[in-house]
Amino acid sequence: MKQITLFFIGIACLCLIFADLEVISLDPWFEIGRIFQGFLKPDFKVLFELRTSLVNTVIFAFCGSSLAFIGGIVGAFFYKVTIVRYLCSSVRSIHEIFWSFLFLPLVGLNPTCGILAIAVHNTGIFAKGLAEIYQEADRKPYDALPKKIGKTSAFFYAIIPVIYPEIKHFTRYRFECALRSSAVLGFIGLPTIGFHLETFFREGMYTEASALLIAFYLLIASLKFWLREKMVPLYLVCAWGIVSTKFTFSMENIIRFFTYEIIPWPMRKQGFVDGTNSLTFEIGNTIAWLKDILFLEAMPGIFNTMVLTQISFVLAGLATMVLMVTVTKHFAPGLKGKPGTLLLIVLRTTPEYILAYICIQIFGPSMIPAILALSLHNGAIVAFLTVKSIDQIPLPMDRSKGIINCYFYEVIPRIYGVFLANLFYRWEVMVRESALFGILGIYTLGFYVDSAISDDKMDKVIIIIAVMALLNIGIDSLSQRVRRKIKSEGTIVAKAA
Amino acid sequence: MNHSKLQFFLLALLFLFISQNIAEPVFSFTAIPDQNDARLKERFDKVAVYLSKKLQIPVKYIPVKSYAASVAAFKNKEVQLAWFGGLSGVKARRAVKGAVAIAQGEEDMTFVSYFIANTKTKLKYSDEFPKEIEKKTFTFGSKGSTSGRLMPEFYIREHMKKAPQKIFKRVGFSGDHSKTIALVQSGGYQVGAVNYKVWEKEITQGLIDTNKVRIIWKTPPYPDYNWTIRGDTEKTFGQGFVKKVQQALLEMNDKQLLESFPRKRFIKADNSMYEPILKTGTAIGIFDE
Known part of the structure; x- marks a missing residue:
């Protein structure tokens, strides 16, 4: 574990040389001051005007995650099939915003686009999550059944009841994530709260922005009160009912997209010039075209994405260490509602895209705001996951007295393995987000996707998004390997002790 | 509230929503988001009212977040009409067969961009291209903007013989012209390129501090x-509809309405007028060739 830690810190230091760490805005403190003032005096009057966007945010999340749930069940059933597993991990590896970029030319910039984006990304996640829950299910009731009972009945009576609570828990958590994604989709123009948040932050209207953000926090915090199991069918009927009136569909667009727009330009060129829109097979030119994209855009994009990720990764670990002290019950007993916990909740609940957007408004589009957003948000999540294990370990009677000594000599050594595993669990997510931040003006992979979108070149968009997915899948499998190593080392230590 | 009451309430809400949303097909238009949202909404809501009165059909303005989204909405038939920039217009007409440019502002055949600089750079106005901007930080407007990106980048390449990324210490895309002015004025970027109409409007509105930012080149x-407009609107709204819309735009003489663009009046336009944009766009690689 020491080796892994030092290795990753070393990489991060190396990345610092290449990172663009400049504060572009001249007076960030002034802007931060104004944001704080805005949060002290939120203007809740705007909420009435923006009520449809709040409703839309919830509707998109409901429709998107219900589709994903159904897709996920199907995926989970066939999860043993290799191709299904690959398919799931590739749809998972593409962020909702990029999915919406892909659906936009197919269905237009409307609710359908947002719902499909949330649905497709989460289908991959549900398939994996449900399959894992099923695999780890307690088989004792199943094995206890008489032999002649049919497989289907056995499944419904001896498996489903056992895993149901976990499925419920998982689905609820994914719904919360879908709510966040739904909000973020507004930033590119879908009618959710992000649409207005983008305007408010861009134009410095912080009293309005804070009101909307606070409403969003309350929406998520109150989930346990209004997201009742019995109410879900009704919510779904309402959500789908409302969406159905806005559903648009154009076969013409879909055919054009698949048979024309995503075909590499060299193959379309001749037909475009003649005006016939026919395709020609220009193998040589297409390869040259592909090479240009890969070397001039994908490669620098991957490089910057990884530089940003690796720095943020180490800093997220550091942030976790700091945030954990403020909330663990060992040092701060009965801290519910106290500043540390509140900070943790705010950092965790604010979608990282919104966090990055705000930081960029303050510091300008260099890597600093992106690093800040990534490390704080992910640090808060890892802290939240790890602090549970801290609270469970009994500290010895003769522990060091000072908080600092106790934390470094008693707590950290005991939970370091759990902490690292949790941190590596976020690695792949951080890569995905680093790439995403490109659309905010940092030169990661997303920047090149955004440029290609802006030039209306869907053929290029597809290639760069595919590269992004491959990078993500690669990091995912690497992180799994590291986590396995950490686990095995953990057991060796435990045995030795 | 107990469950059954709440259920009833939600269902009632649902029907209200649905009944509101089922309506006749409306003629919708969009516009590139080249300035801040409040100003766009003020301008285009008025245009919607005007067109609706002139054409005797419901007209709706659909706001979008990016230049690319306005082109996508036009391609996907979500809007039938759009107020495009030179570049976005060419992109849209290239993608939609039968789409035609029908009107432009009187000023739009001789549009210019201003290069503006923070006064701390000590750069002054000159008629020659300001080669001293090398090694400074530079911001364009939106990636899809004609006056904020395409034309400035074309002249930068022509005079400096290099790509912007190789010339400047840092290259940014602010998103819109209002933001470009704000960024150069605050010093976030030293130099920027901006739509001259937006600059002049903000000057008359007193939004620009000329002690902090000034024009250095035109x-x-x-x-x-x-x-x-899309050519296939004639199928939905009847023969001669394109002409009718064109006429309505040319007849717009409400001072306040024109002022919000700001244009003196609208005059006839056609696709061929924008050939130079296509050539320039191809030269800097925005259009594949």
């Missing part, structure tokens, strides 16, 4: 903004 004139 590009040669080029064709820019245009109203573009």
Whole structure:
């Protein structure tokens, strides 16, 4: 574990040389001051005007995650099939915003686009999550059944009841994530709260922005009160009912997209010039075209994405260490509602895209705001996951007295393995987000996707998004390997002790 | 509230929503988001009212977040009409067969961009291209903007013989012209390129501090903004509809309405007027060739 830690810190230091760490805005403190003032005096009057966007945010999340749930069940059933597993991990590896970029030319910039984006990304996640829950299910009731009972009945009576609570828990958590994604989709123009948040932050209207953000926090915090199991069918009927009136569909667009727009330009060129829109097979030119994209855009994009990720990764670990002290019950007993916990909740609940957007408004589009957003948000999540294990370990009677000594000599050594595993669990997510931040003006992979979108070149968009997915899948499998190593080392230590 | 009451309430809400949303097909238009949202909404809501009165059909303005989204909405038939920039107009007409530019502002055949600089750079106005901007930080407007990106980048390449990324210490895309001015004025970027109409409007509105930011160069004139309509609107709204919309735009003489663009009046336009934009766009690689 020491080796892994030092290795990753070393990489991060190396990345610092290449990172663009400049504060572009001249007076960030002034802007931060104004944001704080805005949060002290939120203007809740705007909420009435923006009520449809709040409703839309919830509707998109409901429709998107219900589709994903159904897709996920199907995926989970066939999860043993290799191709299904690959398919799931590739749809998972593409962020909702990029999915919406892909659906936009197919269905237009409307609710359908947002719902499909949330649905497709989460289908991959549900398939994996449900399959894992099923695999780890307690088989004792199943094995206890008489032999002649049919497989289907056995499944419904001896498996489903056992895993149901976990499925419920998982689905609820994914719904919360879908709510966040739904909000973020507004930033590119879908009618959710992000649409207005983008305007408010861009134009410095912080009293309005804070009101909307606070409403969003309350929406998520109150989930346990209004997201009742019995109410879900009704919510779904309402959500789908409302969406159905806005559903648009154009076969013409879909055919054009698949048979024309995503075909590499060299193959379309001749037909475009003649005006016939026919395709020609220009193998040589297409390869040259592909090479240009890969070397001039994908490669620098991957490089910057990884530089940003690796720095943020180490800093997220550091942030976790700091945030954990403020909330663990060992040092701060009965801290519910106290500043540390509140900070943790705010950092965790604010979608990282919104966090990055705000930081960029303050510091300008260099890597600093992106690093800040990534490390704080992910640090808060890892802290939240790890602090549970801290609270469970009994500290010895003769522990060091000072908080600092106790934390470094008693707590950290005991939970370091759990902490690292949790941190590596976020690695792949951080890569995905680093790439995403490109659309905010940092030169990661997303920047090149955004440029290609802006030039209306869907053929290029597809290639760069595919590269992004491959990078993500690669990091995912690497992180799994590291986590396995950490686990095995953990057991060796435990045995030795 | 108990469950059954709440259920009843939600169902009632649902029907209210649905009944509100089922309506006759409306004629919708969009516009590139070149300035801040409040100003766009103020301008285009008035245009919607005006067109609706002139054409005797419901007209709706659909706001979008990016230049690319306005082109996508036009391609996907979500809007039938759009107020495009030179570049976005060419992109849209290239993608939609039968789409035509029908009107432009009187000023749009001789549009220019201003290069502006923070006064701390000590750069002054000159008629020659300001080669001293090398090694400074530079911001364009939106990636898809004609006056904020295409034309400035074209002249930068022509005079400096290099790509912007190789010339400047840092290259940014602010998103819109209002933001470009704000960023150069605050010093976030030292130099920027901006739509001259937006600059002049903000000057008259007193939004610009000329002690902090000034014009240092003016590009040669080029064709820019245009109203573009889908050819297939004639199928939905009847023969001669394109002409009718064109007429309505040309007859717009409400001072306040024109002022919000700001244009003196609208005049006839056609697709061929924007050939230079296509050539320039191809030269800097925005259009594949």
